[in-house]
Amino acid sequence: MKPGTRYVHESQEPDAFTGAVTVPITLTSTFKQDGVGKPRAGWEYGRTGNPSRKSLEGAIAAAENGTHGLCFASGSAATAAVFNLLQPGDEVVSTMDVYGGTWRMLRKVYEKYGIKARFLDSHSADSFKESLTARTRLMWVETPTNPMMNIVDIAAVAGLRSRQTLLVVDNTFASPYFQNPLDLGADIVVHSTTKYIGGHSDVIGGALVTNDAEIYEACRFYQNAAGGVPSPFDSFLVQRGLKTLAVRMERHQANAFEVASVLKGHAKVGRLFFPGFADHPGHAAAKRQMRGFPGMISFELNGGRPAVERFVQRLKLFTFAESLGGVESLACHPTTMTHGAIPQADRERIGITEGLMRLSVGIEDAEDLKEDIRQALQ
Numbered sequence: 591m592k593p594g595t596r597y598v599h600e601s602q603e604p605d606a607f608t609g610a611v612t613v614p615i616t617l618t619s620t621f622k623q624d625g626v627g628k629p630r631a632g633w634e635y636g637r638t639g640n641p642s643r644k645s646l647e648g649a650i651a652a653a654e655n656g657t658h659g660l661c662f663a664s665g666s667a668a669t670a671a672v673f674n675l676l677q678p679g680d681e682v683v684s685t686m687d688v689y690g691g692t693w694r695m696l697r698k699v700y701e702k703y704g705i706k707a708r709f710l711d712s713h714s715a716d717s718f719k720e721s722l723t724a725r726t727r728l729m730w731v732e733t734p735t736n737p738m739m740n741i742v743d744i745a746a747v748a749g750l751r752s753r754q755t756l757l758v759v760d761n762t763f764a765s766p767y768f769q770n771p772l773d774l775g776a777d778i779v780v781h782s783t784t785k786y787i788g789g790h791s792d793v794i795g796g797a798l799v800t801n802d803a804e805i806y807e808a809c810r811f812y813q814n815a816a817g818g819v820p821s822p823f824d825s826f827l828v829q830r831g832l833k834t835l836a837v838r839m840e841r842h843q844a845n846a847f848e849v850a851s852v853l854k855g856h857a858k859v860g861r862l863f864f865p866g867f868a869d870h871p872g873h874a875a876a877k878r879q880m881r882g883f884p885g886m887i888s889f890e891l892n893g894g895r896p897a898v899e900r901f902v903q904r905l906k907l908f909t910f911a912e913s914l915g916g917v918e919s920l921a922c923h924p925t926t927m928t929h930g931a932i933p934q935a936d937r938e939r940i941g942i943t944e945g946l947m948r949l950s951v952g953i954e955d956a957e958d959l960k961e962d963i964r965q966a967l968q
């Protein structure tokens with residue numbers, strides 16, 4: 591089955607009991623058991639397992655060409671489940687422009703349990719290789735990165751894996767439609783389903799997918815023990831989003847190329863970061879590992895912070911807000927929003943300047959979006 595078909599059919603058979611075509615939202619906290627030690631079909635308690643969640647977990651696993659999926663109440667909860675595989679003294683290697691919340695979790699939450707994190711300025715597999723030590727347990731890769739749209743060569747970094755060092759890829763930006771890290775050698779894929787998979791800016795959720803039964807069992811144990819699970823209703827919303835992922839991503843991509851072409855070379859715009867264009871430094875690597883490009887574009891406004899303030903006031907269709915991946919176009923100012931937790935010196939070193947804007951291009955009509963950007967720049 592091709593991806594667009596899998597998103598609609600995999601792990602969402604019509605209900606065996608009623609024939610309901612849509613997987614029911616099973617709003618229950620507990621399940622009647624048929625006798626001592628006889629839970630019906632394995633269901634016991636809603637934190638441990640719920641049919642709505644289970645259906646979604648299977649569907650997201652299939653979307654990532656994986657065998658095992660687990661869903662969480664947020665992308666951050668999925669991320670925490672992976673870090674809980676670690677022991678005191680273990681090391682994690684990632685890049686400086688990793689998702690701000692992941693940086694914060696490593697630095698402010700897991701460091702106090704003795705887990706050491708390094709954040710590289712470079713995105714080359716060589717720099718990952720040089721940073722590996724006998725204690726490195728995880729390489730945490732995001733590609734394209736947020737907000738600079740750097741590309742990490744997943745297969746090259748996967749070549750550095752060993753029995754003790756796993757590769758995790760946060761695939762939130764590309765979405766499963768454009769990139770499948772497990773196929774490129776990753777051990778675990780993480781998603782904030784809040785973004786493209788949910789796709790409608792109406793739910794917070796997360797997921798992880800792996801082909802490794804041992805990793806799955808360890809993360810599933812943590813999921814039940816720590817309890818950061820999505821509600822049945824949230825599971826339904828994410829699953830409803832997944833069904834239309836293929837059509838939405840095609841439209842996000844087409845619109846992103848249109849909007850990026852307005853920004854490119856515009857007198858009010860400095861550097862443009864869009865990996866879909868051939869002159870982006872990561873374009874060749876992106877073409878090798880991605881089937882297309884999501885609606886994410888960053889660019890510098892000439893005129894810095896004052897220009898940013900005027901620009902966001904003038905936007906009519908692009909909503910000034912954090913997050914990404916929904917049907918509606920959003921504009922965000924990374925310095926004061928998504929990357930506010932990162933120290934200023936680190937931010938500036940990796941290019942997150944006061945004039946930087948990030949767009950999440952939605953699925954509206956491209957002409958309207960282009961006109962909005964044109965008039966706001968003007």
Ligand SMILES: *Cc1c(COP(=O)(O)O)cnc(C)c1O
Pocket residue numbers: 664665666667689691732736760762763781782783784785794795796
């Ligand atoms: C949003 C996001 C997360 C965190 O997900 P939440 O659902 O907000 O907890 C992690 N990684 C990336 C790349 C994200 O964009």
